[in-house]
Amino acid sequence: MPTTRGWVVTIIGLILVVAWVGLGTIELGLAGMALILLVLVSMGMVAISGAVIDTTRQISPAEVHDGQIAYVTTRLHNPGRRHVRGIKSTESVADVGNARFDIATIAPGSAVNTRYRITCSPRGELTLGAPEITLSDRMELARRGCNGARSEDSIIVLPAVERLDHIPRGSGVDLGTTRTRPEPYLKGAEDFSALREYRSGDDLRRVHWPSTARFDEIMIRQMETPRETRGLILLDVRPASYEDDDAFERAVSGAASALTSLVKAGYLSDLWAGGTDTVDGSHIDLAMERLALVSRAKVGLLGLQENLRHRGGGLLVIVTGVADTELLALHAGLAPDYPTAVVLCAANSTPSALAAFHRRGVATAVAGPDESWVPEWDRMVNQSWQVPTRSNAAGKGG
Structure with a gap:
């Protein structure tokens, strides 16, 4: 046309x-x-002219968190025997806009790469439309589409994650992390249970290289995980629990931060973020994707007790907005299986129900929708477990 x-x-x-x-x-x-x-x-x-341009697309990095930048590289290949001139490439990004490129010519059998960046926010699924490729004559009086195989792509934008240090241990001794001598590793002799950070004396044959690359720290495969190193992160998805959308997003980030930190600390962790079943935290990619796509929904928390109790272990992390009596009742039902508990509240002020949690020995932290979890987490750890944190350690150094 x-x-x-x-x-x-x-x-x-x-x-x-x-x-x-x-x-x-x-x-x-x-x-x-x-x-x-x-x-x-x-x-x-x-x-x-019969010209066709084949397109392939690569997105990097493969894992993107809320607020981070992703780069999209599209390769335009000319499989024909003639030069293709006057090429225009347009790629649409949902809720963001379009990326447009003008390419003078592509030689036979050659390819040209286009590249653009996207600030990925908010969390969720970001759809990239299929590249629209058109070509024109030298005077640009006429144009037609010349796409080869093409398809839409998507980026799963994961929640923002903060590093939460000094994860408390559940009651008892973690036999899987107190060994001081390297152990012979017999493939198939034990079942893989969890990951934890490397400690001096660990058998280097148990290094889990994919997780080491992911966390930028040496991670060890823990072949037997005692009951005390199990954990459960429970994200409250009830709409009434949150003051606004920002509070819910802060809670999702808190759940993602807790999950990542527990896995790094060696916990075999489950995640509940709506629905009837939990996600096994040892498959952290699936768990993080669940958090990336989670939305608020009406649900009865008390009906979850039977599904969650048989997964009992050492540490329970409840992430909510404004804690209420229903959460208090849920904790009462899970307390025998999770003797150590933490409640993280994304709210502008301290919910009154936290006093009842305190009387039960539950540690709590409150962060506003625009605040970081780290200072409140460090304060909670310092007050509840008397563990030196980043803030008070810096104060002593001064």
């Missing part, structure tokens, strides 16, 4: 033809018909 320039030339040609009819000046008519013919010839040449 004609481009914008092609339509302009066609309209001028028609005006000249009309002027010829009205004024009788044949030169005007010839000029007008020549312009119209030029556009028609351009359309014909573009239509019969």
Whole structure:
């Protein structure tokens, strides 16, 4: 079809033809018909060219958290035997806009890469439309699509994660983390249970390299995990628990931070974030994707007790907005299985129900929708377990 320039030339040609009819000046008519013919010839040449551009797309990094930048690289390949000229590539990004590129020519058998960046926010699924490739004649009077195989892509934007140090241990001794001598590793002799950070004396044959690359710290496969190193992160998804959308997003970030920190600390952790079943935290990619796509929903928390109790272990982390009596009752039902508990509240002020949690020996932290979890977590750890944290350690150093 004609481009914008092609339509302009066609309209001028028609005006000249009309002027010829009205004024009788044949030169005007010839000029007008020549312009119209030029556009028609351009359309014909573009239509019969048979050129096709194949596209492949790569997104990096593969894992993106809320607020981080992703780079999208699209490879445009000319599989034909002739040069392809006048190429325009357009890629749409949902709720963001379009990325447009003009490419003068691609030689036969060659390829050209385009690249653009996206600030990924908020969390959730970000859809990238299939690349729209068109080509035109040298005068850009006509244009047609020339896409080969193409498809949409998506980026799963994970929640923002903060580092929460000094994860408390559940009651009892973690036999899986107190060994001081390297152990012989017999493939298939034990079942893989969890991951934890490397400690001096650990058998290097148990290094889990994918997780080591992910966390930028050496992670060890823990082949047997005692009951005391199990954990459960429970994200309250009830709409009434949150003052606004920002509070819920802060809670989701808190749940993601707690999950990541527990896994790094060696806990075999489950995640509940709505629905009837939990997600096994040892498959952290699936758990983080669940948090990336979670939304608020009406649910009865007390009906979850039977599903969660058989997964009992050492540490329970409840992440909510404004804690209430229903959460208090849920904790009472889970307390025999989770003797150590933490409640994280995303709220502008301290919920009154936290006093009842305190009387039960539950540690609590409150962070506003625009605040970081780290200072409140460190304060909670310092007050509840008397563990030196980043803030008071810095104060002593001064």
